[in-house]
Amino acid sequence: MTPPIPILRLADIHKSYAGQPVLKGVSLEIERGDIKVIIGPSGSGKSTLLHCINFLVSFEKGRVWLWGKEIDPANKPELYAYRQKVGMIFQDFNLFDHLTAIDNIQIGLVRVKKIAKRAARERALAELARVGLSEHAHKYPAELSGGQKQRVSIARALAMDPEVMLLDEPTSALDPELIGEVHAVIRDLAAGGMTMALVTHEIGFASALANEILFMENGVILEQGPPATILSQAKLDRTREFCAKIAHLHTGGRKPV
């Protein structure tokens, strides 16, 4: 039996900013339905890795495949089509400030997917309903809470029918009491079978969802494995040390149960 073709495959991604290497050869395969959670200290390259997957930053070396087909970022129409397949959620939401919640979702459908306005509006409403924000459709970003903004941005990405979602610390800019509503939406996505790569420090949330946790440091994936293994019986001292620290942070010093 041949192994299944991964949705996404990255090979040997190298990226540096001003001569300073940030990614030093990262390879990764994401299969359909996978939820890969990437953890690691600040500056380890987690966020840069997600941006490289989407070619939002250019990188010196490395290759990316979607369903076994290599993506050539120089081929613009192909790149734009690829980006629709790979939804991206940002730490600070990046909603379009001059558009209402519904228009934030609609604009991509109309301008990129070339869907007729009325159909696009219906789709946008459906996506808003999916993240529980129907009654806020006509509010501008400045009138929404952080959690609501992040849910709109998730709806906006979902409207493009992505096959994979990349989430870059989706809750780290949020007030603690708003994190739950965003987690609930992500949990719904997972339950619906969405393939995801998620960068987060919310270790409890991550371990409940992930089928694999990847620990990154200094631009490489140091260790990867199922949540139970990485969190409690990691091979490397460094992984254990990091996991203990963030677990401590989230349990307030009590032993995780």
Add this chain to the structure above:
Amino acid sequence: MDLSFYTQEVAPAMMRGLWVSIGLILPSAVFGLALGFLAGTLRVYGRPVWKRAAEIYGLVFRGFPLLVQLYIWYFGLPQLGIYLSPYAAAVMGFSLCSGAYHAEYVRGALRSIKQGQLQAARSLGFSRTRAVVSILLPQAIRRALPGCGNELIYLIKYSSLAYMVTCIELTGEAKILASMFFKYLEVFFVVGAIYLALVSLASWGLNRLEKLVSIPGFEYVRR
């Protein structure tokens, strides 16, 4: 006091001049804004060669005095075999100069918008150009409006330079009338008041426009 000078001489001349002035200001405002948005956008998001070209445009047209520019278009170009009417030379001069100033406001406005929005648009499959046009520019227009409005008010007043290239507008009519009757004080006071009225009308309109396109939480808080 004899009012017949005002009704017989001043009013018809001012009306003639006013229409010429409006005829100069409106197209110059439209072309100037178009040029300004183009140049300002290229300075921020253009390819290097376009960026450079827009920079040089801004430098030259803000560097040469407007009157010198008008003289070049009207008196200088004929040496190259290009003959512009006084009106065409004035509109061209005003548009090019005004556009160079608008470009600065547009550039600042574009720079003030968070880069994350461009990234988000690209992550949805927008090309860079499409993202700039449909996501960033609508926001930049709102942010540039106060500055561009100010430039439009300048334009109203520097339209008074058109008579220097023999396009007889308000100020030109006033000068002819005043020297004919030797009533400089009266005539220029009237003409000044007309400019003041035009500027007031424009400020009122621009204010209305700012309110009309304002978005909750996007601009500064207005109370």
